[in-house]
Amino acid sequence: MKKIGFLSFGHWADHPSYQTRTARDTLLQSIELAVGAEEIGMDGAYFRVHHFARQLASPFPLLAAIGAKTRHIEIGTGVIDMRYENPMYMVEDAGAADLISGHRLQLGISRGSPEQVIDGWRYFHEDLADGETDADMGRRKALAFLKRLDGTGFAAPNPNPMFPNPPGLLRLEPHSEGLRERIWWGAASNATAIWAAQQRMHLQSSTLKYDEGGKPFHIQQAEQIRLYREAWKAAGHPGEPRVSVSRSIFALMNDQDRYYFGQQGTSVDSIGMIEADKRAIFGKSYVAEPDTLVKELAKDEAIQEADTLLLTIPNTLGVDYHIHILSAILTHVAPQLGWR
Template sequence: MPERGQPLRKLGFLTIGRFAADDPRPGIEETLEVIERAEALGYDSVWLRCRHLQAGISSPVAIMAAASQRTRHIELGTAVIPLGLENPLRLAEDLATVDLLSGGRVNPGVSVGTPMLYDHYKTELYPESHALQDFSKERVLRLLRCLRGEPVSDFAGTVGIEQFSDHVQPHAPGLADRVWYGGGRDSAIWAAEQGINYLTSSVVSIEGTASRDFATIQAEHIDAFRAAHRHPDRARVSQGLVVIPTDSATDDQVCRYREYAASRFDRTTTPQGPRGMLFSPDYVGTSDELADQLYDHAGFRRADEVAFALPFSFAAEDYAQIITDIAERLGPALGWAPAGA
């Protein structure tokens, strides 16, 4: 864990992959170029946000497939694929195929629950069975069984000249060990009990805690995950906050970045909704300032890798400046060294 003087082990970032709905190809190409640039800068990982029925990445597996052929070393993750819109068996086939193409670099982050705005399109997604769908964590377990090569069919053998397997093909060894799950304290404990990895983000639930401090709650969730994991020394935890370095930014960029953070600050002061969702403030400043703030952050001190989230609404040149400063200024201030250095 990165206390002062201890190096951050892995550095990554999360991108939303925005595009123009009336001309999506340039935006999709921009996402692939960002991934290529990230590898050139030495990042350990890039994570793709999944956004259905929006002008963003709706098929992260397809983006990872394309990125796998443009890169050689960087890990490719999803944060997260909502399994309510997926068939775990079919998703397992796609993930395994891309993982093999990438040489074992895929990190599937997943979530469960009723999909957002489900009532508006459930009959298109599941025409005959929308009222019967199970959106519980069992969907994650189904995916894990498929990725681990457990039987999914009661038949294996030859039909005519065709050979059939009783488990998902292709099989990608080790992929199941790179599955990630996010959520609050109960989800952290459940993920640990399944032996999968734990994603934390810029929002936490206050359920099960007396604290109203974001960093303290996030630290409690990570502690609960590690305490429940069978192999805590191998358990991976990734922290994701919105962190915007300004080292090489223009005055105009700095102004816009600070305005963006200020516009989102009110939601960080009070828990939101029935589950008490608490948002983290966004961090804007020089890399030295950000490093000091992160080392004072209880959640950051308990994670050994990060995937800083890029803001939603910035321009391509803003993202280029941010990811460059993170790699060349903030990462080294946190003791991180580029991959292959």
């Protein structure tokens, strides 16, 4: 059994083929999509976060709105770029959204990916400490965020406050019990996956990772997952960690599906450079009739290792069509693979 969710890229543009022409379109359709996904039995509604782009950025208003409209589905991010964040304010935002949703947030955070502008976090008045890289800064902020999520008081109260204080040091409010146990780290390398395990975060592994050995993408990703689980066990953390992988999977059910995705049917892994100096491997898309998909996906070692699968969707084709895409996987592919 696997949890199966969707991961929306959150694009909009004034393009004749898009159903998401504006930011409002994307936000409202994201809420509708999460509601529809819950109705068909999906386990998760996840959203990418990018700044300075016509894509979803500040996630917490959207997550809170989805939380108020749904009852069971997990609601998450993949991922929040911690370079841009104020960890203290983020604790408050996340706590509020988690309480509204009834403790269903699954927050993916990370150092972040290459952005639309150079050092975009500087425009958010964030800066590096002496000797830091931006990756160091992302981890530092992540640890500050985790530390304050546990609800321990740390701030000395005003002896003459506007409102009465509880005894002792004060914590950030609203506090959402248990949210600390639902934080994930998006790792692009084996080393960062191991670090995430040591910090007691779940693991998100996407459709790309640094090329560390030249093997096919799904094999490298499976190795990353095994290293992560070994590190979790070595750290002595209680419980079992969760691991998600993302995939572009489209079942060709009709002519419309073939029109949109049929040309991707021969997709293979690809190699590219990110941040100008890092060689990355990008996983292939899976596009075929359901019977063929079942055979191909059964060979994907990383999907077998993960407990959660996030289906990436383009988000620009309208809510009804995206529900069709997701339903096809749930109905015609997942049961044959033992995921349902």
